[in-house]
Amino acid sequence: MKRRSFLFAAAGFGLMGSSAWAAPARKIGSRDVFVVVDVQNCFTPGGSLAVKEGDVIVPLINRIAKQFKHVVITQDWHTADHISFASQHPGKKPFDMMKLAYGNQVLWPDHCVQGTDGAALHKDLNIPHAELIIRKGYRREVDSYSAFLEADQKTQTGLGGYLKQRGLKRVYFAGLATDFCVGWSALDARKQGFEALVIEDACRGIDVQGSLAKAWAAMQAAGVKRIQSTDVI
Ligand code: VGL
Numbered sequence: 001m002k003r004r005s006f007l008f009a010a011a012g013f014g015l016m017g018s019s020a021w022a023a024p025a026r027k028i029g030s031r032d033v034f035v036v037v038d039v040q041n042c043f044t045p046g047g048s049l050a051v052k053e054g055d056v057i058v059p060l061i062n063r064i065a066k067q068f069k070h071v072v073i074t075q076d077w078h079t080a081d082h083i084s085f086a087s088q089h090p091g092k093k094p095f096d097m098m099k100l101a102y103g104n105q106v107l108w109p110d111h112c113v114q115g116t117d118g119a120a121l122h123k124d125l126n127i128p129h130a131e132l133i134i135r136k137g138y139r140r141e142v143d144s145y146s147a148f149l150e151a152d153q154k155t156q157t158g159l160g161g162y163l164k165q166r167g168l169k170r171v172y173f174a175g176l177a178t179d180f181c182v183g184w185s186a187l188d189a190r191k192q193g194f195e196a197l198v199i200e201d202a203c204r205g206i207d208v209q210g211s212l213a214k215a216w217a218a219m220q221a222a223g224v225k226r227i228q229s230t231d232v233i
């Protein structure tokens with residue numbers, strides 16, 4: 001056999017091998033948890049901080065969630081005068097950077113204000129067996145992209161303790177936005193000793209000033225696994 005056709009045959013065998021087993025690449029078990037990040041009206045088309053195609057991932061997330069016994073949903077949940085809003089800083093506009101007491105902060109359009117329709121979960125998100133909805137960013141003076149740790153890098157949301165107390169070890173992430181709340185959550189999951197996997201095609205990014213590439217680089221360096229929905233369904 002010529003080298004070329006040998007390689008081709010080997011590739012074909014690889015494909016046959018995986019479909020013959022007809023099992024997802026990763027078996028989801030009782031120590032795994034799916035964290036669905038910020039699938040809220042403000043982050044989907046028509047919302048005040050709309051992420052491109054933010055709504056496209058909703059049916060996929062619903063399907064992925066069915067594979068998991070344990071699902072946690074997060075909700076960005078700001079005061080109306082939140083410090084991360086450009087509107088709170090005269091002369092600043094959305095997507096400007098600003099140095100705050102706890103570090104650099106991107107300034108955002110007003111979004112996900114507590115109790116408003118914009119802060120509600122997307123109407124097509126359908127995960128009735130989700131066990132916990134965790135809210136974050138609810139203190140005026142500190143933002144929280146991460147579902148684990150606020151932007152001061154000190155204040156715990158409690159999610160890490162919750163997962164540990166329930167014996168959950170491996171955390172799969174999907175949702176919005178890849179380069180902010182998903183990425184920061186996955187990084188903090190690693191820091192707190194969890195295995196972390198981001199399901200890339202079940203996320204969408206905002207991508208301001210190269211933030212998407214930076215987020216993937218940071219996640220890779222921290223040992224976050226970048227997987228696809230076909231790996232779990
Ligand atoms: C998010 C920016 C501001 C997110 C939240 O969910 O990724 N991004 N607040």
Ligand code: ZN
Pocket residue numbers: 076077078084108111112137
């Ligand atoms: Zn926010």
